[in-house]
Amino acid sequence: MKPIKPWIAVDAMGGDSGPDIVIPGSLEAARQDNLGLVLVGDQEKIEQALSKQKTGDLQLEVLHAPEVVAMNDKPSEALRRKKNSSIQAAFKSVREKTAHGVVSAGNSGATLACGMFTLGRIKGIERPALASILPTEKKEPLVLVDVGANVECKPYHLIQFGLMADVFARDVLHIKNPRIGVLTIGEEEGKGNKLVLETIKLFRSSSMNFIGNVEGRDFFAGKADVVVCDGFVGNVSLKLMEGLAMSLSRILKAEVKKSLLARLGFLLGIRALKRFGRHIDYAEYGGAPLLGLNGIGIVCHGSSNSKAITNAVLMAGEFVRNRANEHLAEGLGQNQEINMFGRRPQAKNHSA
Numbered sequence: 001m002k003p004i005k006p007w008i009a010v011d012a013m014g015g016d017s018g019p020d021i022v023i024p025g026s027l028e029a030a031r032q033d034n035l036g037l038v039l040v041g042d043q044e045k046i047e048q049a050l051s052k053q054k055t056g057d058l059q060l061e062v063l064h065a066p067e068v069v070a071m072n073d074k075p076s077e078a079l080r081r082k083k084n085s086s087i088q089a090a091f092k093s094v095r096e097k098t099a100h101g102v103v104s105a106g107n108s109g110a111t112l113a114c115g116m117f118t119l120g121r122i123k124g125i126e127r128p129a130l131a132s133i134l135p136t137e138k139k140e141p142l143v144l145v146d147v148g149a150n151v152e153c154k155p156y157h158l159i160q161f162g163l164m165a166d167v168f169a170r171d172v173l174h175i176k177n178p179r180i181g182v183l184t185i186g187e188e189e190g191k192g193n194k195l196v197l198e199t200i201k202l203f204r205s206s207s208m209n210f211i212g213n214v215e216g217r218d219f220f221a222g223k224a225d226v227v228v229c230d231g232f233v234g235n236v237s238l239k240l241m242e243g244l245a246m247s248l249s250r251i252l253k254a255e256v257k258k259s260l261l262a263r264l265g266f267l268l269g270i271r272a273l274k275r276f277g278r279h280i281d282y283a284e285y286g287g288a289p290l291l292g293l294n295g296i297g298i299v300c301h302g303s304s305n306s307k308a309i310t311n312a313v314l315m316a317g318e319f320v321r322n323r324a325n326e327h328l329a330e331g332l333g334q335n336q337e338i339n340m341f342g343r344r345p346q347a348k349n350h351s352a
Contacts, residue, residue: 005036006320008313009090009099012041013068014106016302019049025309030058035317038099040065041086065089069106071302075113087111091118094295101296101316105304112149119295122329128292129161132238133285138222140175147234155198158228164291164328165226166208171324172315178225181214183233286312
């Protein structure tokens with residue numbers, strides 16, 4: 001099969017710093033992986049930012065979109081009132097097949113809403129889900145899904161989240177035979193609420209590499225490659241981890257300043273601390289993929305640096321080159337267990 005050259009539409013106006021961070025990061029990804037870029041946003045500002053960069057023989061297009069979705073805009077209002085926003089224009093370019101995927105560090109709610117409204121879902125997928133990639137003690141990262149797209153879920157939603165994350169882990173993260181677990185409150189059988197217990201039953205009846213219950217403390221130990229939960233629990237877990245990381249960083253800095261001996265110890269261990277910092281740096285993975293979309297969408301943190309943007313664009317390229325969405329659609333079409341478990345139960349007909 002002929003290799004695909006990925007073209008990625010990048011919301012150049014997204015994030016706290018807009019084009020000043022997004023464009024250098026995107027260009028670096030294009031240099032590393034021979035990607036085509038569609039830079040979407042205010043044309044004058046994009047060209048101004050490009051004039052400061054070496055673009056060489058990179059394949060670039062600029063798509064003018066004069067409106068910007070602010071971080072405090074409601075997603076529904078962004079859809080209705082800002083039809084010429086950079087986020088909407090980026091997803092429209094995928095729908096019109098001038099790009100394969102979208103990367104945005106803008107308003108995450110609006111990015112989710114625009115992606116689902118503009119591109120729709122892969123046939124057979126009930127709800128797209130947002131995945132977060134977390135570092136572990138092992139070589140491979142952990143995929144946590146869902147982390148906020150779906151607050152209210154049914155068991156058939158969660159088994160589809162598992163299937164989507166399984167394909168993502170294989171095709172994009174290159175993890176062979178991913179181990180899948182369900183997030184709950186204990187390792188023992190029977191621990192969890194009704195949603196968790198019914199979901200576990202479905203996973204046990206599937207052919208996925210299901211390993212059972214996973215607790216929050218197991219995230220970083222590398223016990224599982226994919227952990228499935230509803231979006232409420234996933235988002236709370238993610239925010240807790242982000243807050244803990246920031247607090248630990250502040251505590252460490254405060255302790256180092258307390259004495260000369262502490263500062264000397266810090267300097268002696270600075271290389272190890274830098275390696276540790278790189279290992280847990282969110283920028284190593286770039287962004288959170290919106291799985292199940294009839295296209296590719298990567299949602300980045302608003303405070304993303306250029307390295308995070310680079311890695312998010314590279315991730316989108318991996319999606320395209322490895323045909324992850326095609327493999328997911330094929331799996332839904334061919335896999336009887338997902339057809340059975342991953343769809344909304346049919347209502348009984350009482351008219352007879």
